[in-house]
Amino acid sequence: MTDIPSPAIPDPYLPGSGTVDFTVGHYDLTLEVKLAANRVAGRARLEGTVLRAVKRIELDLHALSVSKVVATGHRGSVKVAKTSVRRDRLVIDFGGTLDAGTALTLDITYSGVPRLRRSPWGEIGWEELTDGVLVAAQPHGAATWFPCVDHPSVKSTYHLTVRTDAGYLPVCNGLPTGHRRRSSGEEWTWELHDPAPSYLITVQIGRYQIEAIADQHERPASGADSERAPLFLAVSRGLRDRAHSVLAVQTAMMDCFSRHYGPYPFDRYTAVVTDDDLEIPLEAASLSIFGANHLHQSWDSERLVAHELAHQWFGNALTLRQWKDIWLHEGFACYSEWLWSEESDRSTQSTHAERAWRVLSQRPQDLVVADPGPEHMFDDRIYQRGALTLYALRCALGSEVFSGLLRCWVAEHRHGTVDTEMFLQAADVHAEAAGHAAGFATDVVSPWLFDTGMPALPEPAAR
Numbered sequence: 519m520t521d522i523p524s525p526a527i528p529d530p531y532l533p534g535s536g537t538v539d540f541t542v543g544h545y546d547l548t549l550e551v552k553l554a555a556n557r558v559a560g561r562a563r564l565e566g567t568v569l570r571a572v573k574r575i576e577l578d579l580h581a582l583s584v585s586k587v588v589a590t591g592h593r594g595s596v597k598v599a600k601t602s603v604r605r606d607r608l609v610i611d612f613g614g615t616l617d618a619g620t621a622l623t624l625d626i627t628y629s630g631v632p633r634l635r636r637s638p639w640g641e642i643g644w645e646e647l648t649d650g651v652l653v654a655a656q657p658h659g660a661a662t663w664f665p666c667v668d669h670p671s672v673k674s675t676y677h678l679t680v681r682t683d684a685g686y687l688p689v690c691n692g693l694p695t696g697h698r699r700r701s702s703g704e705e706w707t708w709e710l711h712d713p714a715p716s717y718l719i720t721v722q723i724g725r726y727q728i729e730a731i732a733d734q735h736e737r738p739a740s741g742a743d744s745e746r747a748p749l750f751l752a753v754s755r756g757l758r759d760r761a762h763s764v765l766a767v768q769t770a771m772m773d774c775f776s777r778h779y780g781p782y783p784f785d786r787y788t789a790v791v792t793d794d795d796l797e798i799p800l801e802a803a804s805l806s807i808f809g810a811n812h813l814h815q816s817w818d819s820e821r822l823v824a825h826e827l828a829h830q831w832f833g834n835a836l837t838l839r840q841w842k843d844i845w846l847h848e849g850f851a852c853y854s855e856w857l858w859s860e861e862s863d864r865s866t867q868s869t870h871a872e873r874a875w876r877v878l879s880q881r882p883q884d885l886v887v888a889d890p891g892p893e894h895m896f897d898d899r900i901y902q903r904g905a906l907t908l909y910a911l912r913c914a915l916g917s918e919v920f921s922g923l924l925r926c927w928v929a930e931h932r933h934g935t936v937d938t939e940m941f942l943q944a945a946d947v948h949a950e951a952a953g954h955a956a957g958f959a960t961d962v963v964s965p966w967l968f969d970t971g972m973p974a975l976p977e978p979a980a981r
């Protein structure tokens with residue numbers, strides 16, 4: 519037996535999620551959503567591979583009931599002896615043993631009223647808005663709306679069909695590939711061609727209209743390695759003008775990030791703006807979600823817009839293997855705010871770095887950036903110090919070598935899984951090629967990533 523995908527490593531930050539027994543290459547989800555009752559009836563087809571000989575497979579599923587599971591292997595139907603839902607897990611017992619490497623499709627019919635999942639980071643998952651639905655699933659909220667292998671290193675493609683009330687638009691990841699008006703309401707189909715983990719899959723339902731926000735025929739003027747994907751906006755009529763004027767800047771941001779990090783990694787980028795205020799904006803594969811309260815002509819709003827867009831490269835295309843490496847998402851997204859600030863002729867990266875360094879120096883220095891512990895995964899200090907780590911590396915390598923490193927990092931691992939060790943190796947290779955001693959980059963960033971005390975603020979890089 520060859521080419522059995524490697525299993526997701528159980529994550530100590532989320533010990534109850536994912537499985538080492540099964541992986542999913544493709545999900546086909548069909549969801550009927552009754553908004554008034556917040557009720558879903560779904561069918562999920564998981565096309566996957568059995569990773570080791572098993573008699574049962576456990577999937578993640580939170581507070582929804584399952585009425586039917588049909589399993590199909592390469593030799594036809596596979597007997598399902600029993601299914602049960604216990605404590606956020608759907609347990610499927612088979613009549614016999616399935617061998618490692620078996621291609622297995624699980625067709626699961628389920629329904630219920632999705633419930634938010636309580637976590638140390640607040641309530642996550644499927645959430646009712648005043649007039650619609652939002653899904654914010656980081657890190658393990660996907661199970662609130664479909665049965666899945668909820669692990670960041672399990673990346674799959676998706677086909678999503680959502681039927682909902684007339685007058686509402688369900689916005690999902692990727693590209694819309696079909697729209698039908700039915701007697702009972704609207705049906706939209708979306709396809710995500712690039713593989714993404716389940717926590718980055720989303721459905722946003724509201725009285726949205728979707729339209730392009732940039733002239734897609736206009737090519738960016740910034741050179742051969744800049745590549746702009748179509749940008750779309752989903753927003754209700756009342757917020758439309760404000761959203762357009764605040765989010766128009768995304769076009770220039772996309773050019774900037776494409777120049778520094780390589781081409782935008784998905785087919786399109788959609789910004790969804792909810793009528794409700796949101797505590798923070800959220801990233802999903804090929805899409806970001808902002809609240810009405812984020813639509814301001816201010817640096818504070820604009821930096822969030824840059825931050826979410828940058829996650830398409832760092833977090834969504836390059837996704838951590840384990841949650842302890844969250845700085846590979848948040849540090850890079852925060853650094854991208856500084857980069858955008860400098861490129862749009864506001865404050866320089868050094869100004870931002872100095873400010874962040876001063877703020878962090880006044881705060882408790884008890885976090886290890888590369889393994890902060892689950893309770894501190896979304897601590898602002900990880901974001902700021904993660905960005906400072908990259909800034910320190912840029913100061914040590916010079917902006918050109920540093921940019922080359924980031925472009926290679928993205929190109930090599932686009933739509934893959936990454937960890938801190940891999941980043942350090944890549945940084946060392948680039949540093950050595952630029953004439954530095956072996957292990958130079960690791961020596962530069964290690965105090966930032968693995969020690970608790972604040973290293974000295976680096977000298978600004980030669981430009």
Ligand SMILES: [Zn+2]
Binds near residue numbers: 825829847848851
């Ligand atoms: Zn972020």
